[in-house]
Structures are given as C-alpha cells and as structure tokens.
Amino acid sequence: MSATTTASRRSPAPRPKAPTGRRGNRDKPQKWGSPVTYFIALLFVGVCVAPVLYIVLGGFRTNSQITTEPAALPHPWVVGNYTGILKSSVFWGEFANSLIVALTSTVGIVALGLMVSFVIARYDFRLKGAMYSLFAAGLMFPMVIAITPLYLVIKDLGLVDNLLGVIIPQIAFGLPTTVIILVPFLRAIPNEIEEAAAIDGMSRLGFFFRMVVPLSLPGVVTVGILGFVGSWNNYLLPLYVLNSQANYTLPLGVQVFSSQYSTDTAKVLAFTSLAMLPALVFFSVFEKRIVGGLTGAVKG
Amino acid sequence: MRLEIAVLSAPAVITFLAFVIFPVALAAYYGFYQWKGYGEPTDWVGLNNYELILTDSAFHDVLWHNGLILVLSLVIQGPLAIVLALLLNQKIRGRSAIRVLIFVPYIISEVIVGTGWSLMLQSDGAVNDLLHRIGLGSLEADWIADPDLAVWTLMAIITWKYIGFAVILMLAGLQSIPDEIFEAAQIDGASYWQIQRRITLPLLGPTIRIWAFLSIIGSLQLFDLVYIIWGQYVSGTAGTSTMAIYMLAQGRNAGNYGYGSAVAVVMFVISLIVALIYQRFVLRRDLRGAVTEGAV
Numbered sequence: 001m002s003a004t005t006t007a008s009r010r011s012p013a014p015r016p017k018a019p020t021g022r023r024g025n026r027d028k029p030q031k032w033g034s035p036v037t038y039f040i041a042l043l044f045v046g047v048c049v050a051p052v053l054y055i056v057l058g059g060f061r062t063n064s065q066i067t068t069e070p071a072a073l074p075h076p077w078v079v080g081n082y083t084g085i086l087k088s089s090v091f092w093g094e095f096a097n098s099l100i101v102a103l104t105s106t107v108g109i110v111a112l113g114l115m116v117s118f119v120i121a122r123y124d125f126r127l128k129g130a131m132y133s134l135f136a137a138g139l140m141f142p143m144v145i146a147i148t149p150l151y152l153v154i155k156d157l158g159l160v161d162n163l164l165g166v167i168i169p170q171i172a173f174g175l176p177t178t179v180i181i182l183v184p185f186l187r188a189i190p191n192e193i194e195e196a197a198a199i200d201g202m203s204r205l206g207f208f209f210r211m212v213v214p215l216s217l218p219g220v221v222t223v224g225i226l227g228f229v230g231s232w233n234n235y236l237l238p239l240y241v242l243n244s245q246a247n248y249t250l251p252l253g254v255q256v257f258s259s260q261y262s263t264d265t266a267k268v269l270a271f272t273s274l275a276m277l278p279a280l281v282f283f284s285v286f287e288k289r290i291v292g293g294l295t296g297a298v299k300g
Numbered sequence: 301m302r303l304e305i306a307v308l309s310a311p312a313v314i315t316f317l318a319f320v321i322f323p324v325a326l327a328a329y330y331g332f333y334q335w336k337g338y339g340e341p342t343d344w345v346g347l348n349n350y351e352l353i354l355t356d357s358a359f360h361d362v363l364w365h366n367g368l369i370l371v372l373s374l375v376i377q378g379p380l381a382i383v384l385a386l387l388l389n390q391k392i393r394g395r396s397a398i399r400v401l402i403f404v405p406y407i408i409s410e411v412i413v414g415t416g417w418s419l420m421l422q423s424d425g426a427v428n429d430l431l432h433r434i435g436l437g438s439l440e441a442d443w444i445a446d447p448d449l450a451v452w453t454l455m456a457i458i459t460w461k462y463i464g465f466a467v468i469l470m471l472a473g474l475q476s477i478p479d480e481i482f483e484a485a486q487i488d489g490a491s492y493w494q495i496q497r498r499i500t501l502p503l504l505g506p507t508i509r510i511w512a513f514l515s516i517i518g519s520l521q522l523f524d525l526v527y528i529i530w531g532q533y534v535s536g537t538a539g540t541s542t543m544a545i546y547m548l549a550q551g552r553n554a555g556n557y558g559y560g561s562a563v564a565v566v567m568f569v570i571s572l573i574v575a576l577i578y579q580r581f582v583l584r585r586d587l588r589g590a591v592t593e594g595a596v
Contacts, residue, residue: 070429116312144521148560149326172319233409251411
C-alpha cells in the first residue's frame with residue numbers, strides 16, 4: 001500500500017517524463033504497477049481459485065491418495081473417476097434435465113420479461129405505474145420465503161416431480177430482475193425511431209419485433225445469462241419439487257451422489273467438477289456481459 | 301392498443317401473480333391453520349402458530365444466527381471488498397483476467413461450493429493437512445462440527461463465495477467516477493489516502509449501499525450452503541442453522557405445512573421490516589431516481 005501512496009503523491013509533480021508516476025503516465029499503457037499490488041492481487045486470486053482447483057484435481061486422484069495426503073497433487077494422475085462418470089447415464093440424465101430447465105426458463109424469462117417491459121416502457125395507460133411497482137416489489141419476495149406455499153400450488157397443479165414445476169416458478173421469480181433491467185433499456189430507445197417506423201407504416205407490434213428486440217439485445221443477453229446461471233445453480237426449488245432421480249437436476253444430483261458415495265471422495269470430486277463445468281464455460285464465454293450487466297443493474 | 305397491452309403483459313403478469321404473489325398470500329392464510337398439507341385446511345388455530353414460533357427457543361437461535369451472519373457479512377466483506385477494489389482499480393497487467401478469476405466462486409452453485417468445502421474441512425481433510433504441512437499443525441480443528449468454530453467457518457465460506465461479487469460491484473462503481481475528479485484533486489495536492497477518503501468513498505456510496513442491501517437480504521435468506529454442509533440436524537448443534545432451515549425442518553419435513561407457512565410469513569415480515577428501514581434511512585437518496593421515475 002505504501003508504495004502506491006508514494007507513487008500517487010509523486011505523479012502530479014511537474015516532471016512530465018518522470019518514470020515513477022503512475023496516474024500521470026496514461027499514454028504508456030504497458031506500465032507495470034507496484035509489486036505489492038501484484039502480490040495482494042495474486043494472493044486474492046489464489047484464495048478464490050485454489051478450492052476450485054482442489055475439487056478438479058482431486059477428481060484425478062485415487063481415494064488412497066486423498067486419504068494419505070489430503071492436500072497434494074495427483075500422483076499418478078488417474079482419469080478413471082472422470083471417465084466413469086462421463087459414461088454413467090445418471091450424470092447425463094441429470095445434465096440433460098438441468099439443460100432443459102435452464103434453457104426453457106431462460107427463454108421464458110426473456111420472452112415474458114421483454115414483452116411486459118415493452119408495455120411498461122413505451123405505452124401509456126392507467127395501471128402502468130402499478131404494474132412496474134408490482135414487479136419491483138417482487139424483488140422483496142425471494143423464493144425461500146414463498147417456497148412452502150409455492151410447493152403446495154405446484155402440487156395442486158399436479159406438477160410435482162415434473163420439470164415444469166421447476167421451470168414455471170423460475171420464470172415467475174426471474175421476472176422482477178428482468179423488468180428492472182429491461183425497462184430503462186427500452187425507454188432509452190428514442191421516440192424518433194418509433195415515429196419514423198410509424199410513418200413508414202409499421203404497427204406498434206411490428207416495431208416491437210423488428211426494432212425493439214434487436215435494439216435491446218445487450219440487455220436481453222444480460223437478463224438471459226442471469227436467468228440461465230440462476231437456473232443452473234438453483235437448488236431449493238428442485239429440492240422441493242423433484243422426487244425421483246430420473247428428474248433430478250445437477251445440483252440435486254451432486255448432493256445425492258455425494259451422500260451415496262460418501263466413502264468414494266475422489267468420485268464425488270470428479271462428479272462435482274463435471275457439474276460445475278458448464279456454468280464456468282458459460283461464464284467465461286459471456287464474462288464481459290455478466291460483469292457489464294451488473295454494472296448496469298447497480299447504476300439503474 | 302388496449303389489446304396489445306393485454307396480449308403483451310398478460311403472460312408475465314399472470315405468471316408472476318400465480319407463482320409469486322399468490323403463494324405469498326397463501327402462506328399468510330395457511331399460517332392460521334394447523335394443517336398437514338392434504339385437503340382444505342380446517343383446523344383454525346388463530347395466532348397459535350405465530351405464538352409457538354416466537355416463543356420457540358430453537359427459532360430464537362436461528363434468528364440470532366441470521367442476525368450474526370448479517371452483521372459479520374457486512375463488517376467482513378464490506379471493507380475487504382472496498383480495499384481490494386481500490387487495489388484492482390489501478391492500472392495493472394492482467395486486470396481483466398483477475399476480474400474473471402475472482403468471480404469464479406460466485407458463479408459456482410452453492411451446492412458445489414458446499415460439497416467441496418465440506419470435504420476439504422473434514423477433520424482429516426485438505427485444510428487440516430495443509431496446516432500440518434506448513435507447520436501450523438496446532439491450528440488443526442474440527443471446522444464443521446465444533447460449535448465454537450462452525451459459525452466462523454461458515455463466515456469464511458460465505459466471504460470466499462461472495463467477495464468476488466462485492467469486489468466486481470465496487471469496481472464497477474469506481475469506474476463510473478470520472479477520472480477528471482481525481483486529476484483535479486491531485487493537482488490540488490491531495491494525497492492518495494485523502495483522495496480515497498474524501499472523494500472515492502463518498503462517490504462510491506451508492507454502490508456500497510446497494511451492495512449492503514443485497515448482502516442483508518441474502519443473509520436473511522441463507523439456506524443452500526448451510527443445508528449442504530451441515531444439514532438439518534448438525535446445523536442445529538453446530539450453531540449455524542438459519543430461519544430458512546428451521547422453516548424446512550419444522551414445515552415440510554415435519555409435515556406441518558401450516559406451521560411452515562407461518563415461519564415463512566415471519567421471515568417475510570422480518571425481511572420486509574429490515575428492507576423498509578434500510579430503504580427509508582439509507583437508500584432513500586439512491587432510490588429516489590430509480591423508483592419514482594419508474595413509477596411515473
């Protein structure tokens with residue numbers, strides 16, 4: 001820290017070419033910062049990543065390796081745990097369930113959310129404010145609080161142990177965030193574009209599909225990612241709704257697998273790594289959007 | 301035009317009312333009954349469920365745990381996240397890679413985080429082994445079951461899981477502050493710490509307050525991590541059980557849906573009170589734009 005302090009103090013000094021300045025030398029982007037900064041940053045990254053690496057690497061070890069030396073690298077590396085799980089129909093069944101649930105929930109959240117946000121953002125009617133407040137208030141109703149009666153509603157609809165019993169509530173609970181993020185986006189589309197479209201003979205609905213949907217794509221992607229990751233990681237709702245292993249999603253699968261094979265730690269670690277892989281891949285592909293979307297959400 | 305409004309908004313409004321608002325309203329209704337979840341509730345018990353909840357020492361325990369987790373989350377994660385964000389906001393190499401990597405724990409599901417950590421924290425697990433190897437064998441402990449330690453173990457895991465999110469939020473907040481302000485302050489001769497204290501922190505205020513709000517709501521609803529690592533029974537003795545776990549254990553798992561619903565209502569009222577107080581006294585400035593503008 002002290003290094004940074006000195007650096008910043010020096011920077012406004014009237015020495016334009018001074019090599020010690022940090023902020024002053026914007027035109028040299030390839031500059032290295034202070035070693036203390038790097039040390040703390042690396043330490044932080046290490047703490048964040050090490051446990052994840054432990055899970056992944058543990059899957060490459062045998063149980064006896066893990067028992068004798070819990071904190072060590074694989075020696076020798078074994079792939080049997082991973083190949084065993086990749087060949088098991090249980091894993092792929094749960095993977096498929098997670099994927100179906102996540103994709104349909106995401107499509108539902110985006111479609112319903114976009115339509116209602118469009119109405120709130122660009123139509124004038126009496127209940128508009130009430131509608132927005134309704135969804136905004138939804139942020140106060142997290143799934144944990146509603147879960148007991150929600151389960152009863154799902155039961156009355158005959159959707160227990162049915163993937164739809166997870167999908168539909170996930171869409172409903174995803175709507176508040178979606179509306180909050182999308183309404184400002186849609187409101188920002190200039191009226192001139194809408195007027196021009198109307199003069200060219202486009203109906204309001206035509207405007208929606210041909211102009212609004214493409215123009216709000218960044219917001220839609222953000223909302224879609226939040227919905228997908230939220231669904232992929234959801235545990236509470238599947239725990240209540242799904243009873244038979246054939247319908248389990250991966251989070252339930254991980255939990256059941258780890259209690260079934262509680263003595264086979266290596267296998268549990270391999271199963272766990274494979275279960276988190278899709279979310280990590282999805283995240284690394286859309287990383288900029290996720291981080292950017294959060295920025296927007298906070299500012300909004 | 302009315303038709304368009306109806307067609308476009310009906311699916312979302314109906315889904316939302318049916319699966320979010322209606323269940324919450326149902327909870328309030330079922331909470332007045334002693335009811336096993338079959339047929340219509342008939343056994344009206346008035347406020348009996350609420351009386352039982354509020355006098356149950358097990359509920360006092362979980363309420364205390366939630367409160368402790370709430371305060372500790374704010375006190376530990378807040379300053380840590382601000383310091384780390386200030387550090388990472390400098391122009392250093394690999395900044396975007398760092399931002400991705402610190403976000404990884406947040407992206408992984410609670411179930412996986414819980415499964416992984418509970419394996420590592422076993423008394424013969426990796427954490428104790430690592431301590432032993434680096435010569436800190438005296439620190440080895442039963443991280444999960446020891447009631448003196450368990451809540452701190454939980455706080456460590458929560459911090460690990462959510463600090464990346466906090467840092468990313470703070471970084472986003474920092475980046476929305478125009479550089480000119482810092483440059484002006486520097487020209488006026490302000491030191492690094494003066495700049496952080498007098499300029500950065502106040503301007504980061506809205507971000508910090510929104511983060512704290514999210515953290516508070518999250519703490520009150522904590523479920524997955526505790527349930528996966530400690531389970532319904534151990535969490536009670538280890539001192540990490542939360543209101544949501546109490547609700548599952550006393551409600552669905554015990555077959556008392558009326559009681560479980562009443563617990564949900566109590567949780568909701570507590571969250572609502574906390575949120576309203578927070579919005580009224582802390583967030584008022586920040587939300588003035590968002591809410592009133594949106595409602596117009």
